[in-house]
Amino acid sequence: MHITLCFEKLDPAPWVQGLQQAFPEAKVSAWAPGAPQADHAIVWAPPQQFIDEQRGLQALFNSGAGVDALLQLKLPPSLKVVRLDDAGMSVQMAEYVCHAVIRHFRELDGYDADTQVGKWSYRKPRSRADFAVGVMGLGVLGERVAQALRVFEFSVNGYSRSAKDLPGIRCFSGAQGLSGFLAASRVLVNLMPLTPETENILNQATLSQLPKGGYLINVARGKHLVEEDLIALIDSGHLAGATLDVFRTEPLPAEHLFWRHPKITVTPHTSARTLRDESIAQIVGKIQALQRGEPIKGVVDPQRGY
Numbered sequence: 001m002h003i004t005l006c007f008e009k010l011d012p013a014p015w016v017q018g019l020q021q022a023f024p025e026a027k028v029s030a031w032a033p034g035a036p037q038a039d040h041a042i043v044w045a046p047p048q049q050f051i052d053e054q055r056g057l058q059a060l061f062n063s064g065a066g067v068d069a070l071l072q073l074k075l076p077p078s079l080k081v082v083r084l085d086d087a088g089m090s091v092q093m094a095e096y097v098c099h100a101v102i103r104h105f106r107e108l109d110g111y112d113a114d115t116q117v118g119k120w121s122y123r124k125p126r127s128r129a130d131f132a133v134g135v136m137g138l139g140v141l142g143e144r145v146a147q148a149l150r151v152f153e154f155s156v157n158g159y160s161r162s163a164k165d166l167p168g169i170r171c172f173s174g175a176q177g178l179s180g181f182l183a184a185s186r187v188l189v190n191l192m193p194l195t196p197e198t199e200n201i202l203n204q205a206t207l208s209q210l211p212k213g214g215y216l217i218n219v220a221r222g223k224h225l226v227e228e229d230l231i232a233l234i235d236s237g238h239l240a241g242a243t244l245d246v247f248r249t250e251p252l253p254a255e256h257l258f259w260r261h262p263k264i265t266v267t268p269h270t271s272a273r274t275l276r277d278e279s280i281a282q283i284v285g286k287i288q289a290l291q292r293g294e295p296i297k298g299v300v301d302p303q304r305g306y
């Protein structure tokens with residue numbers, strides 16, 4: 001068996017080492033143009049040349065959850081594309097989103113500002129009943145986030161393509177469910193995949209359906225959001241602000257207004273990072289399952305786009 005690795009920026013050496021330990025008999029190597037044909041590949045943002053040269057792959061493992069960039073390439077229709085499912089990401093996403101929701105709900109930015117000027121002052125407690133959180137996308141990450149928010153006794157709404165029935169979550173689905181979901185959600189958390197259907201889905205028409213004082217947390221992809229529509233809705237007072245981890249252009253350009261907007265919190269696409277050891281263990285398990293002829297989880301449906 002030959003496993004090849006092709007990463008845009010990451011050093012492949014520790015991955016090669018980890019996979020070699022799991023498969024001592026296999027050839028494991030970082031890809032370079034003209035390299036021999038491999039049976040399995042682990043990639044992040046590979047060039048088209050990689051796909052064109054490696055035509056005999058049994059499976060292409062993406063070293064992340066989102067496969068939108070990979071699906072932009074011209075892939076052989078029969079190629080099995082496999083995403084990371086969880087591998088330590090969902091708990092990170094739950095931490096990040098719960099922190100952002102609580103920071104907004106408890107007005108901790110306001111207390112920070114008071115601290116800067118040595119001011120001791122209380123804010124009136126807000127009613128949790130007024131802060132239902134809507135999680136848009138109830139997949140591997142979204143469902144974990146929704147359940148984590150329930151621990152803090154927030155009312156949680158969920159939105160997905162297919163209808164779902166999850167304990168403690170008010171579920172909405174499909175195009176016909178979107179308006180009801182938005183109107184019922186004071187805080188909107190985006191955890192949908194980026195597909196032709198979901199690109200620009202956070203725009204004036206949808207975000208203005210959040211209740212007045214609504215708040216956006218975008219942790220999925222920058223291209224979900226029409227950035228100028230968000231700024232206009234915050235500046236008009238309809239939305240209270242946003243926490244953004246992903247952007248149309250990354251790194252976020254130095255001159256971008258988001259850096260300086262007082263009601264927008266920016267983090268550098270860090271809400272749920274790929275953890276190397278967990279990811280290697282998951283991919284090793286899936287390669288072993290494929291070798292035994294067993295089905296594996298996380299196979300991407302190119303028609304759906306996720």
Ligand SMILES: NC(=O)c1ccc[n+]([C@@H]2O[C@H](COP(=O)([O-])OP(=O)(O)OC[C@H]3O[C@@H](n4cnc5c(N)ncnc54)[C@H](OP(=O)(O)O)[C@@H]3O)[C@@H](O)[C@H]2O)c1
Pocket residue numbers: 065066067089136137138139140141142143159160161162163174191192193194195197198219220221245246269270271272273306
């Ligand atoms: N910021 C970061 O650090 C970071 C890290 C990892 C991932 N991400 C992002 O997070 C996204 C979500 O990850 P995941 O692993 O939870 O994805 P997932 O398991 O593929 O789940 C996607 C969810 O979105 C729903 N959905 C898809 N298209 C829809 C549509 N047109 N309308 C309504 N709902 C739709 C799906 O509905 P069904 O359940 O009906 O299929 C599913 O519930 C990733 O795609 C990636 O972009 C970000």
